[in-house]
Amino acid sequence: MRILLAAVLGLVAAFSAHAQLSIEITGTGAQRIPIAVAPLAGEAALLDASGATLSAIVRADLERSGLFRGLEVPRLVPQPTESSRVNYAEWRSRLADALVLGSVAGGRSDGRFEVRFRLYDVVKQSAIGGVAYTLSRDQVRATAHRIADYVYEKLTGEKGVFSTRIAYVVKRGERFELQVADADGANEQAMLVSNEPIISPAWSPDGRRIAYVSFQNKKPIVYVQDIEVPKQLIVANFKGSNSAPAWSPDGSSLAVALTRDGTSQIYLINPDGSNPRRLTRTAGIDTEPAFSPDGRWIYFTSDRGGSPQIYRMSATGADAQRITFEGGYNVSPRVSPDGNSLAYVTRNSGKFQVALLDLGTRQMQMLSDSDLDESPSFAPNGRQILLATIVGGRGVLTAVSADGRVKQRLTVSAGDVREPAWGPLIP
Amino acid sequence: MRALWTLVIASALAACATTETPQTQPPAGVEDRAPGTAPSGPGTQGVPPKPVTGVDLTGGRPATSQADPLRDPASILSQRSVYYDFDKYDIKDDYKPMIEAHARYLRENGRIKMLIQGNTDERGSREYNIALGQRRAEGVKRMLMLLGTREEQLEAVSLGEEKPKEVGHTEEAWARNRRSDMLYPGEY
Numbered sequence: 001m002r003i004l005l006a007a008v009l010g011l012v013a014a015f016s017a018h019a020q021l022s023i024e025i026t027g028t029g030a031q032r033i034p035i036a037v038a039p040l041a042g043e044a045a046l047l048d049a050s051g052a053t054l055s056a057i058v059r060a061d062l063e064r065s066g067l068f069r070g071l072e073v074p075r076l077v078p079q080p081t082e083s084s085r086v087n088y089a090e091w092r093s094r095l096a097d098a099l100v101l102g103s104v105a106g107g108r109s110d111g112r113f114e115v116r117f118r119l120y121d122v123v124k125q126s127a128i129g130g131v132a133y134t135l136s137r138d139q140v141r142a143t144a145h146r147i148a149d150y151v152y153e154k155l156t157g158e159k160g161v162f163s164t165r166i167a168y169v170v171k172r173g174e175r176f177e178l179q180v181a182d183a184d185g186a187n188e189q190a191m192l193v194s195n196e197p198i199i200s201p202a203w204s205p206d207g208r209r210i211a212y213v214s215f216q217n218k219k220p221i222v223y224v225q226d227i228e229v230p231k232q233l234i235v236a237n238f239k240g241s242n243s244a245p246a247w248s249p250d251g252s253s254l255a256v257a258l259t260r261d262g263t264s265q266i267y268l269i270n271p272d273g274s275n276p277r278r279l280t281r282t283a284g285i286d287t288e289p290a291f292s293p294d295g296r297w298i299y300f301t302s303d304r305g306g307s308p309q310i311y312r313m314s315a316t317g318a319d320a321q322r323i324t325f326e327g328g329y330n331v332s333p334r335v336s337p338d339g340n341s342l343a344y345v346t347r348n349s350g351k352f353q354v355a356l357l358d359l360g361t362r363q364m365q366m367l368s369d370s371d372l373d374e375s376p377s378f379a380p381n382g383r384q385i386l387l388a389t390i391v392g393g394r395g396v397l398t399a400v401s402a403d404g405r406v407k408q409r410l411t412v413s414a415g416d417v418r419e420p421a422w423g424p425l426i427p
Numbered sequence: 428m429r430a431l432w433t434l435v436i437a438s439a440l441a442a443c444a445t446t447e448t449p450q451t452q453p454p455a456g457v458e459d460r461a462p463g464t465a466p467s468g469p470g471t472q473g474v475p476p477k478p479v480t481g482v483d484l485t486g487g488r489p490a491t492s493q494a495d496p497l498r499d500p501a502s503i504l505s506q507r508s509v510y511y512d513f514d515k516y517d518i519k520d521d522y523k524p525m526i527e528a529h530a531r532y533l534r535e536n537g538r539i540k541m542l543i544q545g546n547t548d549e550r551g552s553r554e555y556n557i558a559l560g561q562r563r564a565e566g567v568k569r570m571l572m573l574l575g576t577r578e579e580q581l582e583a584v585s586l587g588e589e590k591p592k593e594v595g596h597t598e599e600a601w602a603r604n605r606r607s608d609m610l611y612p613g614e615y
Contacts, residue, residue: 191481231482259558
């Protein structure tokens with residue numbers, strides 16, 4: 001039954017196959033909320049570029065989270081809308097716990113459309129809330145993601161991330177592309193195309209800029225680029241290697257790894273490249289800084305103890321202490337948005353896999369089961385972790401739910417996709 | 428100079444990209460208000476994603492290459508690579524005669540510069556591998572300096588796991604990619 005459901009989910013998610021990045025889901029959440037997203041009355045007049053309807057995008061979003069099960073809704077005559085009297089008994093008989101009804105109205109003098117929807121608790125037989133949006137034809141997907149975010153937050157108590165964006169690097173032959181796409185893989189747009197490698201994209205906290213490392217000058221240099229302005233700004237181009245940018249939570253500085261004074265050490269630098277100041281002073285390797293969400297700590301990778309392990313220090317560089325002890329290779333720390341857990345890459349019997357460490361209880365859980373996993377990145381609500389892996393010799397991204405149960409695989413046609421970075425929530 | 432030139436190209440390309448990109452943004456998007464009679468939700472301000480505009484650096488690059496005595500296969504100077512064990516950066520004794528030969532060559536040709544590129548295999552973290560590749564390259568640089576090469580003649584950089592000589596996920600490919608290369612002008 002579980003396998004069958006997963007297969008159905010896979011089919012439902014395939015609607016986005018037109019996108020460069022396609023998604024396949026495996027596994028299901030422990031308890032999924034059965035929800036009926038009825039076709040919005042009149043929505044056939046307002047399709048997105050791929051021909052998808054608003055209700056189909058909302059339903060696919062919710063299912064992709066692993067927390068919802070979208071129910072089949074038959075064609076209803078007359079079609080119910082947000083202002084219909086709800087026949088709760090009928091929706092209950094369809095096993096729905098929650099219901100979305102709505103409508104689309106065109107014919108406005110400015111050519112825009114109006115979408116209204118309302119969310120109902122079928123069990124309690126009450127309306128939870130609703131919103132109306134006016135939108136132009138090119139905003140169908142953005143509007144559907146907003147509706148899904150609303151439903152997700154009302155029913156789970158947590159922020160939805162359907163309106164967020166992800167960045168990643170695609171390698172096609174000898175060509176490297178830094179891409180930005182919607183969280184569902186749609187709407188992929190290149191920020192940078194180069195014949196030399198690009199790694200380590202990092203979103204600024206306001207989601208407007210991305211820091212990354214490009215080898216376009218034959219060595220690693222840190223750049224910052226506004227996602228709307230096709231202009232690279234050099235942040236760190238010192239002697240040796242410049243890499244591993246991480247934004248401070250207030251966006252005022254970047255932590256970077258520089259080798260200008262010898263081995264790789266961690267520095268803070270302003271996003272305009274000014275005022276570099278050294279934080280670590282060891283004879284070994286210190287790299288991969290990651291701020292805690294409160295900005296007080298920097299987690300990082302260091303081989304000061306003889307093997308690469310994760311440490312943390314204060315954001316001023318003081319009081320370094322070791323965090324990981326099990327295993328001989330623990331790297332790429334990423335702190336969860338609530339600051340309570342740490343995702344990182346660990347070598348486990350010769351395989352490189354992503355682990356999740358509860359910083360309070362010290363409990364460790366393996367999130368992935370492949371051989372060459374890397375670059376974990378938390379969704380801004382902490383519910384999923386995006387990582388890069390190799391499947392069948394090709395680079396793909398996997399989004400794993402924080403409980404390890406639901407996995408989505410994101411692939412591109414004819415290319416390797418890697419170096420994922422999940423963007424922030426945009427208010 | 429090379430760095431500057433590339434920058435000029437990059438900015439020129441950026442400038443082109445700017446002019447080709449429509450500057451008008453779509454109007455701020457999805458408005459948010461409650462339906463007439465419905466209980467209204469909290470503000471789900473509808474800001475549609477902004478379009479992304481990018482930089483293209485893939486335009487042709489002039490290749491510089493010239494006949495070079497360093498490429499005589501009979502000479503030890505034609506050997507350029509030091510290989511390492513996983514997560515290691517110590518230089519095995521086998522490579523010392525080769526590094527000594529290059530140190531001698533650099534001493535005798537004090538105006539010639541060398542770029543040392545450190546590389547790693549694909550396993551583990553890309554960023555840790557940049558640091559590890561740098562450490563490998565620095566190790567070669569340090570040995571050349573101990574053998575009398577002036578620091579001004581040497582630059583050590585890391586390519587991490589990003590430029591594998593051997594593509595593939597096998598022990599053999601990994602072993603060939605854990606490497607420092609000593610390169611002379613025109614070779615990189």
